[in-house]
Amino acid sequence: MVRLKSRQLTCSHSEITRSLCFRLITLLCLPVFLHSSIPALAQNHRLHDLRLHQIQLIGTHNSYHIAPHKTVADLIQLAGTSVLQGIEYTHKPLPQQLQQMQIRQLELDLFADPLGGLFAKPLARNLLANSNQDPGPDPNADGSLSQPGIKVLHAAGFDYATNVSTLRQALQQIRQWSQAAPHHLPVMILLELKESVPNPAGVRLVRWDTPRLKELDQLIHEIFPPTTRLIPADLRQPTDASVRDAVLKRGWPRLQDLQGKVFFCLDNEGPWVQRYLDAQTHPDQATLFVSADTSHPLAAWFKRNDPVTQFQEIQNLVRQGFLIRTRADADTTQARTNDTSRREQAFASGAQYISTDFPEPVAAFSDYCVRWPDHAPARISPLFPPLTDSPVATDWEAPAPR
Numbered sequence: 336m337v338r339l340k341s342r343q344l345t346c347s348h349s350e351i352t353r354s355l356c357f358r359l360i361t362l363l364c365l366p367v368f369l370h371s372s373i374p375a376l377a378q379n380h381r382l383h384d385l386r387l388h389q390i391q392l393i394g395t396h397n398s399y400h401i402a403p404h405k406t407v408a409d410l411i412q413l414a415g416t417s418v419l420q421g422i423e424y425t426h427k428p429l430p431q432q433l434q435q436m437q438i439r440q441l442e443l444d445l446f447a448d449p450l451g452g453l454f455a456k457p458l459a460r461n462l463l464a465n466s467n468q469d470p471g472p473d474p475n476a477d478g479s480l481s482q483p484g485i486k487v488l489h490a491a492g493f494d495y496a497t498n499v500s501t502l503r504q505a506l507q508q509i510r511q512w513s514q515a516a517p518h519h520l521p522v523m524i525l526l527e528l529k530e531s532v533p534n535p536a537g538v539r540l541v542r543w544d545t546p547r548l549k550e551l552d553q554l555i556h557e558i559f560p561p562t563t564r565l566i567p568a569d570l571r572q573p574t575d576a577s578v579r580d581a582v583l584k585r586g587w588p589r590l591q592d593l594q595g596k597v598f599f600c601l602d603n604e605g606p607w608v609q610r611y612l613d614a615q616t617h618p619d620q621a622t623l624f625v626s627a628d629t630s631h632p633l634a635a636w637f638k639r640n641d642p643v644t645q646f647q648e649i650q651n652l653v654r655q656g657f658l659i660r661t662r663a664d665a666d667t668t669q670a671r672t673n674d675t676s677r678r679e680q681a682f683a684s685g686a687q688y689i690s691t692d693f694p695e696p697v698a699a700f701s702d703y704c705v706r707w708p709d710h711a712p713a714r715i716s717p718l719f720p721p722l723t724d725s726p727v728a729t730d731w732e733a734p735a736p737r
Contacts, residue, residue: 381724382590382726382730382731383589383590383591383735383736384589384590384591385589385590385715386585386586386587386588386589386590386656387521387586387587387588387589387590387593387658387687388586388587388653388656388657388658388687388716389586389715389716389719390520390590390687390713390714390715390716391682391685391686391687391688391689391713391714391715391716392439392440392520392523392687392688392689392712392713393437393438393439393440393688393689393690393691393694393705393706393707393712394438394439394440394441394442394523394525394660394688394689394690394691395426395432395438395440395441395442395690395691395692395694396442396662396665396690396691396692397426397442397444397489397692398426398429398432398438398441398442398443399426399429399443399444399487399488399489399497399498399499399505400422400424400425400426400489400496400497400498400692401425401426401496401497401498402422402423402424402425402496403419403422403423403459403471403493403494403496404469404470404471404472404496405471406463406468406469406470406471407459407460407463407470407471407493407496408423410459410462410463410493411459411493411494411534414534417666420666420667420671421665421666421667422489422494423667424667424670424692424693424697426498426692426694427498428498428499428508429441429498429499429505429508429509429512430508430509430511430512432694433509433512433516433519433522434512434516436694436695436706437706437707437710437711437712438694439519439520439521439522439523439688439712439713440522440523440524440525440660440688440690441509441522441523441524441525442524442525442526442527442602442690443487443502443505443524443525443526443527444487444488444489444527444529445485445486445487445502445526445527445528445529445551446485446486446487446488446491446529446530446540446541447485447528447530447540447541447542447543447547447550448480448483448484448485448486448541449483449484449541449546449547449550450483451480451481451482451483451484452480452481453480453486453491453538453540453541454474454475454480454486454488454491454495454538455474455475455480455481456475457474457491457492457493457495457537458491458492458493458535458536458537458538459492459493459495460473460474461537471496472496474488474495474496474497474500475500477500479500479501479504480500480501482501484501484502484503484554485501485502485503485550485551485554486500486501486502487499487500487501487502487504487505488500490532490533490534490536491532491536491537491538491540492532492534492535492536492537492538493534493535494534502551502554503554503558506554506555506558506559507558509522509524509597510558510559510563513563513595513597516595516732517594517595518594518595518732518733518734518735519594519595519712519732520590520593520594520712520713520731520732521565521590521593521594521596521597521598522596522597522598523597523598523600523658523660523688524597524598524599524600525599525600525602525660526551526599526600526601526602526623527602527603528543528551528601528602528603528607530542530543543610544614545613545614548610548611548614549614552615552622552623555599555622556622559597563595563596563597564596564597564598564599564622565588565593565596565597565598566598566620566621566622566624567619567621567624567625567633567635568619568620568621569588570582570587570588570635576632577632577633578632578633578634578635579630579631579632579633579634579635580632582634582635582655582656582657583655583656584656585656586656587635587656587658590735591735591736594732594734594735598624599622599623599624600623600624600625600626600636600660601623601624601625601626602626602638604626604627604638608625608626608627608631611623611625612625612633618633619633621633624636626638629652629657634657635657635658636657636658636659636660637652637657637658637659637660638659638660639652639659639660639661639686640660640661640662640665641661641662642661642662642663642677642680642681642683642684642686642689643676643677643680645661645684646680646683646684649661649684649685649686650684650685650718653684653685653686653687653716653718654685654718658687658688659684659685659686659687659688660686660687660688660689660690661681661684661686661688661689661690662681662689662690662691663677663678663681663682663689663690663691663705664677664678664691664692664693664703664705665677665692667692667700669693669703670692670693670696670697670700670701670703670704671700671701672701673700673701673702673703674703675703678691678703678705682717683717685716685717685718687716689705691704691705693705694706707728709727709728710728711726711727711728711731712728712731712732713731
């Protein structure tokens with residue numbers, strides 16, 4: 336019994352010794368760990384304290400677009416070489432743009448199709464088939480164009496190739512990516528409503544009347560719950576007279592309050608703004624942000640596509656707290672000549688969402704592309720004093736500290 340107790344005592348003493356050593360090592364290392372982690376935590380806090388209007392993000396123009404098939408392109412070229420050259424760009428599918436290319440603004444052109452089938456047999460395909468020429472891939476191979484609902488394409492009749500045929504499919508793809516990346520920076524989804532095209536459409540296009548506009552809002556509500564999207568009313572506080580007043584007081588919300596969210600903007604301007612608002616039961620609770628006059632009560636963002644001629648106006652609006660979407664290039668011109676001057680003006684303007692047809696280079700044109708050097712999803716705007724150290728790419732979409 337005595338020997339047994341002695342062995343137990345020896346074992347306990349050894350365990351106590353190891354425990355004391357472990358604690359001593361921990362205490363010695365703890366200050367080093369804290370010293371290295373505190374700056375990172377502080378940096379993370381400062382980054383997420385930035386407001387959306389104080390940063391810049393990259394987007395794509397006509398994010399769904401696929402360049403026309405060769406035989407279709409030959410038909411389009413009959414209208415002029417420049418017409419064809421302006422649409423010779425192809426984007427990757429939306430999820431790849433969001434995940435692999437760090438795109439944080441998408442643009443979708445929408446056509447109403449309440450009965451279905453309106454765009455299932457494009458005019459160009461019919462013309463080519465009738466002359467025994469290869470019309471290229473069938474845009475309705477999966478039958479989605481035959482179904483009722485809002486369609487996504489550039490121009491009915493000829494420039495119809497798209498990597499996502501319906502708005503439902505597009506929103507589902509964006510939503511699935513967002514769920515898998517819950518800390519992403521806010522994604523602007525720009526919607527252009529079309530009821531005319533510059534070429535023979537081959538069909539009678541449907542007007543965006545009140546029922547069609549309500550259909551648009553309902554589809555957005557179905558796929559994106561309220562907690563996943565930002566609407567104009569979310570910018571207001573009880574003491575704010577309007578959305579515009581809220582922006583002028585504080586700008587847009589802090590990044591920590593926008594993680595994992597999207598927001599939808601109406602690309603159309605002029606009479607379209609009132610047409611959309613007239614279709615709302617409660618205009619102050621509208622789903623889409625509208626690019627209205629700068630004095631409009633709902634003014635929060637503006638489309639200013641030319642960062643060269645509109646440079647000063649863009650800077651003035653950004654400094655007031657408004658969001659701006661501009662374009663770094665247009666009609667493939669800059670990519671063909673590797674002209675970066677317009678892109679650099681877009682960067683310097685402070686516009687928050689900078690759109691491009693070339694988020695990566697196209698070897699047939701040049702090395703031209705629009706992205707941040709470290710492939711980050713954003714950078715801090717040059718128009719605001721440095722509020723934090725330059726973040727690394729992974730800092731931007733790390734969980735916000737609470």
